[in-house]
Amino acid sequence: MAITIPLDQLGAELKRRRDADELSLRDVERETGISTATLSRIERGSKPEFAVIERLAQWLGVNVVAAGEETSVVRTDDDLKRTIAVHLRANKKLPEDVAASIVESFDVIMQIEIQKAKARDQLPS
Structure with a gap:
């Protein structure tokens, strides 16, 4: 389960992860x-x-909340779809139309699997 951090700690978490993994900004x-x-500005406290928050939070494996928001670590199908889309768009070698097609295909597959699961749950045991 991902931890939840306040938005104002995103830069510190990024720096902590970079230091721990010995990663450069590049x-x-x-x-x-x-x-x-942008990464440098985030580390210095820029919002x-x-x-960008979504992409960085996914990479860090955290949930980020703004001050005053209620926290939720429950992931939804839409969260998963967004996560996949972010990773596909981050791949500069993958054309945007191909990334969009993969996301669409994944969405269709998810809907089919959800329908199968619902049907399976409704069958008498």
Whole structure:
């Protein structure tokens, strides 16, 4: 289960992870698709756009909440779909239309599997 951290600790968590894994900002950029300039600003306390928060939180394996928000560590199907989309878009070698097709295909497969599970749960044991 992912830990939950406040948004104002995102930069410190990024720095902690980089230090622990001996990663440069350039290494993190390659893994996340977030520019080194943006990563540096985050480490210095800047608040990034939502899409960047989402991508970085996924890479860090944390949930991020703004002050005053209720925390939730429950992942939904939409969370999973967004996570996959973020990773696919971060791959600069993968054309955007191919990434979109993969996300669509995954969504269809998820819906089919959900329907199968619901049908299975309704069958008498």
